[in-house]
Amino acid sequence: MPRKQTLTLLLTMTLATAIGCQSSGPPPVDLRGTHWTLVGLGGQPPAPGTEITLQFESGGKATGNAGVNNYFGSYQSAAGAGGGTLSFGELGSSRMAGEPEPMKQETTYLDMLRQITGYRADTNLLELAIGNQPVLRYRKVRR
Secondary structure, three states: OOHHHHHHHHHHHHHHHHHHHOOOOOOEOOOOOEEEEEEEEOOEOOOOOOOEEEEEOHHHEEEEEEOOOEEEEEEEEEEEEOEEEEEEEEEEEOOOOOOHHHHHHHHHHHHHHHHOOEEEEOOOEEEEEEOOEEEEEEEEOOO
């Protein structure tokens, strides 16, 4: 085989192998059974002395602590590559009173949670978004 044809064949095979070895993106992330702690709320860290959590339980149940009160409700998700769609049903919460700043933060957090439409996730980080705008950012809790 002439040298030019050999080189062309070799380059074609190398390119085909490289394309075939590429993945189609990150694997789907299933939220069921995961536990998260909030690290960003609208681009800001949570108020000092508060811990906001979110757990995705089996059966489409979501629970957590909004900084002062516990909350609970339902969720629906469809996993895709590195994220997917996500929405929360009606959310309920306990009714304890707290200091003004944590209470205001809690109201903002629960209002944002009710508007969530999607998520992006990897093994350690979860971002919840309204439309294409990430608004809540969490770190995974290891159990």
